[in-house]
Amino acid sequence: MSLSLEPEFTQSGAAPRRWTSLRLPLTLVALCAAALVPAVVHAPSARAQTAAVSLASAANFAVLAATTVTNTGATTVTGDLGVSPGTAITGVSPGQVAGTIHAGDGVAAQAHTDLAAAYGDAAARPVTATISAELGGTTRTPGVYDSAPGTFGITGTLTLDAQGDPNAVFLFKAESTLVTAAGSGVALVGGARASSVFWLVGSSATLGADSQLRGTVLASTSITVSAGVTVLGRLLARDAAITLDTAAITTVGQLSIAADPAADLGSGVPGETLSGKLGPVTVDADGLASWTATVSLSGFTRDGGGQAPVPNTSAGYWSGAADPEVGSGTFTPGQLTAAQAQSLGLARTAFTMRSGSAVTSVTWNPTLVVTVPLSATAGGYTGTVTHSVA
DSSP: OEEEEEEOOOTTSOOOEEEEEEEOOEEEEEOOSSTTSOOOOOOOOSSOOOOOOOOGGGGGEEEEESSEEEEESSOEEESEEEESSOOEEESOOGGGEESOEEESSHHHHHHHHHHHHHHHHHHTSOOSEEEOSBOTTOEEOSEEEEETTSOEEESSEEEEEOTTOTTOOEEEEESSOEEEOTTOEEEEETTOOGGGEEEEESSOEEEOTTOEEEEEEEESSOEEEOTTOEEEEEEEESSSOEEEESOEEEOOOOOEEEEOSOOBOOOBOTTOEEEEEOOOEEEEEESOSOEEEEEEEOOBEETTSOSOOBOGGGEEEEOOOOSSEESSSEEEESOOSGGGOEETTSOEEEEEEESOOSEEEEEEOOEEEEEOOTTOOSEEEEOOEEEEEO
């Protein structure tokens, strides 16, 4: 947000300091909803950014196969489980699936169509680096990777470092197989999100006992999951079967927040209070039952420096009511009315959603209130409002 102060002379020659404009470019922060991922400010990236692979309706599935899903043991699935064009699902009871089971129905058919499209999209992505087939013991930054032998394996721990960019995407393209060794794992650091990790497998994927995988597996043929495996992501087999054995598969929601880039609070003299709408702020959640949006303000600093800043304690915020709401759930504004406005000297809760449905969005148009300090001098001032969600 930027703000300009220019002197305005009265007939007596006095020159009260006057705010001529206050513009507020909003810096948005999209945090992973996953509890293990820290909040990270989204800084512009100097490198070309890889877009996430769009899964469309397949994103609702934790497990989706073409022919059959077969399970042994006390597997748990958080998200939908389905088969299409096949219909066979064996060894899975409704109590093991925190979602909906789709056995060859229209929902599964559409998801399979979307899976095929996502597979084609990922396969067409240009490779940014060819690396060793063994990923264990290495750290990888965002990019699109393949290997010379056309396979990938994980023995030990693979670390994926988003380098402070919560929108960072990792795509690993194996022409043939993906194999994870027993007890292996994937660590997400630097703001990396499981929802932005993709494993494109040209034939089959095999996950070893007690291994932990993060991300969405897009396999051309089959996926075999051994006992004790934990997957935070999705298992999607385009042309064949998925076999599970006492595993835990949890789909990851794709949580995002967006807002208008600028707002104008008008003008005023030191000592006055200015207020204005910041423009719509929208949170979209896919597969997430709850989230909390927060807001913070860096305060204003004078362009070029040399003057006292306008502190964030001079500003207040109130979110107002949601308009519109999409989906079911309990939406609660942090500050419903102007009387409930809170100082942005601290980060504040802007909105919360609890007990929501699988696909939910909410929009609000918050108000920022700034009391112009008597110490403010003529010139341009710049600050940042940050909305984040997790």
